[in-house]
Amino acid sequence: MEKKNLAYRCDGSFHGILCCVYEIYTKKEFPACILTPESPATLYPEKWIETDKAHGERVWRSLPQKLGRQGARMVRDGYWTCVPEKELLLCRFIVKGYRYGPQISEMLADDTVNALRQALKHLYNEAHLFCGFARFSVQGQVMTGVITPKNRVLPLVKEHFCSRYPEEYFLLYDKTHREALMHQPGRGEIIPMEEFIPNAPDEVERNFRRLWKKFYDTVAIRERENPRCRMTHMPKRYWGDMTEFQEEETLVSPSLPPKEGANALPGAAR
Amino acid sequence: MTPMEKLEILTDAAKYDAACTSSGIDRKSGPGGIGNSTACGICHSFAADGRCISLLKVLFSNACIYDCEYCLNRRSNQTRRASFTPRELAELTIGFYRRNYIEGLFLSSGVIKNPDYTCEQLIETLRILREEYRFGGYIHAKAIPGADPLLLSRLGTLADRMSVNIELPSEASLHRLAPEKSRDSILRPMGLISGKIRENSTELVRYRHAPRFSPAGQSTQMIIGATPETDWQILRLTESLYQKYSLKRVFFSAYVPVNSTALLPPSNTKPPLLREHRLYQADWLLRFYGFSARELLDEEHPDFNPLIDPKCNWAIHHMEQFPVEINRAEYEMLLRVPGIGVKSARAILTARRSTALDFGDLKKLGVVLKRAQYFITCRGKALRGLYVTPDTALRNLITEQGRALLPGEQMEQLSFFDTPSLLDAKKAATLLPA
Ligand code: SF4
Numbered sequence: 001m002e003k004k005n006l007a008y009r010c011d012g013s014f015h016g017i018l019c020c021v022y023e024i025y026t027k028k029e030f031p032a033c034i035l036t037p038e039s040p041a042t043l044y045p046e047k048w049i050e051t052d053k054a055h056g057e058r059v060w061r062s063l064p065q066k067l068g069r070q071g072a073r074m075v076r077d078g079y080w081t082c083v084p085e086k087e088l089l090l091c092r093f094i095v096k097g098y099r100y101g102p103q104i105s106e107m108l109a110d111d112t113v114n115a116l117r118q119a120l121k122h123l124y125n126e127a128h129l130f131c132g133f134a135r136f137s138v139q140g141q142v143m144t145g146v147i148t149p150k151n152r153v154l155p156l157v158k159e160h161f162c163s164r165y166p167e168e169y170f171l172l173y174d175k176t177h178r179e180a181l182m183h184q185p186g187r188g189e190i191i192p193m194e195e196f197i198p199n200a201p202d203e204v205e206r207n208f209r210r211l212w213k214k215f216y217d218t219v220a221i222r223e224r225e226n227p228r229c230r231m232t233h234m235p236k237r238y239w240g241d242m243t244e245f246q247e248e249e250t251l252v253s254p255s256l257p258p259k260e261g262a263n264a265l266p267g268a269a270r
Numbered sequence: 271m272t273p274m275e276k277l278e279i280l281t282d283a284a285k286y287d288a289a290c291t292s293s294g295i296d297r298k299s300g301p302g303g304i305g306n307s308t309a310c311g312i313c314h315s316f317a318a319d320g321r322c323i324s325l326l327k328v329l330f331s332n333a334c335i336y337d338c339e340y341c342l343n344r345r346s347n348q349t350r351r352a353s354f355t356p357r358e359l360a361e362l363t364i365g366f367y368r369r370n371y372i373e374g375l376f377l378s379s380g381v382i383k384n385p386d387y388t389c390e391q392l393i394e395t396l397r398i399l400r401e402e403y404r405f406g407g408y409i410h411a412k413a414i415p416g417a418d419p420l421l422l423s424r425l426g427t428l429a430d431r432m433s434v435n436i437e438l439p440s441e442a443s444l445h446r447l448a449p450e451k452s453r454d455s456i457l458r459p460m461g462l463i464s465g466k467i468r469e470n471s472t473e474l475v476r477y478r479h480a481p482r483f484s485p486a487g488q489s490t491q492m493i494i495g496a497t498p499e500t501d502w503q504i505l506r507l508t509e510s511l512y513q514k515y516s517l518k519r520v521f522f523s524a525y526v527p528v529n530s531t532a533l534l535p536p537s538n539t540k541p542p543l544l545r546e547h548r549l550y551q552a553d554w555l556l557r558f559y560g561f562s563a564r565e566l567l568d569e570e571h572p573d574f575n576p577l578i579d580p581k582c583n584w585a586i587h588h589m590e591q592f593p594v595e596i597n598r599a600e601y602e603m604l605l606r607v608p609g610i611g612v613k614s615a616r617a618i619l620t621a622r623r624s625t626a627l628d629f630g631d632l633k634k635l636g637v638v639l640k641r642a643q644y645f646i647t648c649r650g651k652a653l654r655g656l657y658v659t660p661d662t663a664l665r666n667l668i669t670e671q672g673r674a675l676l677p678g679e680q681m682e683q684l685s686f687f688d689t690p691s692l693l694d695a696k697k698a699a700t701l702l703p704a
Contacts, residue, residue: 103623104623106620106621106623106624107620107621107624107625108617108620108621108631108634108635109624109625109627109631109634109635114634128310128312129313131308131312132312132313132314132315132324132370133314133315134370135369135370135371136368136369136370137369138365138368138369143368143369145370152376160306163298163299163306164299164304164305165299165304165305165306165368166299166301166303166304167302167303168304168368179680198423207364208366208369210272210274211273211277211362211365211366212366212369212371214277214278214281214365215277215281215326215371216315216317216323217318218277218278218281218282218285218315219284219285219317219323219327220280220285220296220318220319220321221285221286221317221319221321221526221541223320223526223540223541224317224319224320224321224524224526224541224543225319226318226319226320227318227320228320229316229319229320230316230317230318230319230320232320233313233316233320234313234315234316242315243369243371244315270401
């Protein structure tokens, strides 16, 4: 396989990336980078890789046999990560996997494998955190929540929330990636959503928020205060969407213009 | 009294309990219900003291008829008293749970009227949650010492985890500070619960649908630093609790002076957080690393070295067992190397199947080389090809850990190195800034 001074550009979808793998194999070449529609231009000559569902499927179906179930899963989940140059990393991993077979997922000392594992660790860890840090507001029958994750965590937290609230109608909005997990009894799906603006909380909801904030403030032991430890476990960027860190004004009536700084958090969380 | 006031009083009264984990059981929600449980546990927030908030941790009531010296809620204290009603508390739990504030409920209580009555109130709360709301989230219930065994059994079929606090690390201390409690009144329910759990697991083998009893096991906690026991006594007690009662966890709670009486440390005493931390580290070594209490401490060395963690301390005293070769050592031995944890030991086993590992690789596997370097070789070579004496290793380990431990003390750190032997915990303790 020949390393080429060439940039691939694909549509950035999962199948788009798999089609890059297809191209790599049929042309026996390896690009210097893989761009998506959002990436800026580079100095490399570019080649557009069309997303062909059939080619993508062929690569996808080959993965469990060639890379093993674990390897295939790493590719699938790898797509949800936010690692820079994710597309190139995934292609590298697949190419390597074709060469070494299922043991690829155990080659922990290999740089490519390690890079993907670190990215996955970040993803899984963030998904786990959001199982706890996401907050819902209740309005009659419906519950809504907003999160601002770095990785695309919704596919990973879907099962957890659907199993937690089997009888509820809920929506969990990922502001970063503009998609929402929608659930009604018996059915949950993730759909793209440009924008989501929650309704103002009603009196019951406001009351629960106040109760929670009271609990949060009371449960800490003053003599053990440890801001650094709190920050390690729960970095500031998560605070923006969490009820317990909202100012009383926003907590009670978010329709009022927020105080300077009070609303800086959600934006800063990006 | 408003629910807000009750919540404030009864949270304040419960916050010194260290246990707040929601771990130990995987469960999907039942039909028509709400709530699941995840074996690894989920933290929903972290309080200003850095502790995980996973459960709504409250007392049912703080109107206690007992008079334990170390407790804020003792009857002779002048403090605001409050009690929930079972329904109030169940509704609050569900309201918090729907909003994803919590994984479930941690319910304890002062003794109101008598132990049986108290236990009945807890049972009614859990019954509403489990039967009326079909709540499948996590529930940790405190067994009330002295309550009827039948009531405790009922409580155990509603809860995921039960605990009885051992409170203080020795019978003598208990006698002095908690006159209405006795070792026996604590150990009896503990024995009852562990017996029930064991019985239940054989039942479950025979009938799959037998009701489960405290499926996430049993835990306990003790207060550290209110009484004169040594780390060795505490750790030995901990070990025997794990062995005798198959406890899932023993929690340690650094004593925060809440009352001032002649029997307790003066009220300006700082909670012994570092000591608590060392005990937790040792507890991990017992549970996951195959250490026994006697390997870590003994009558001659009854306290942990505050400057260095228990595993490093053990390694330094057993240099004859090192260095170990990363590419050949057994899992059990890898676990004993400072800087290698359960995850990185497993990663080493996996990774060395496909290649011979060197030091660069170990970093990728999550090994803390700064610590591990003195105790390992890779492909037969030590990291710097240096001959390391226990003393150099120790000095360097102390600087490394000391940094994390004593913010702003880096400069003074150096003075530690002037002392001839840092291996002695007592001497080392005098060097620590108060
Ligand atoms: S029994 Fe003792 S420790 Fe428990 S609440 Fe009453 S006074 Fe406090």
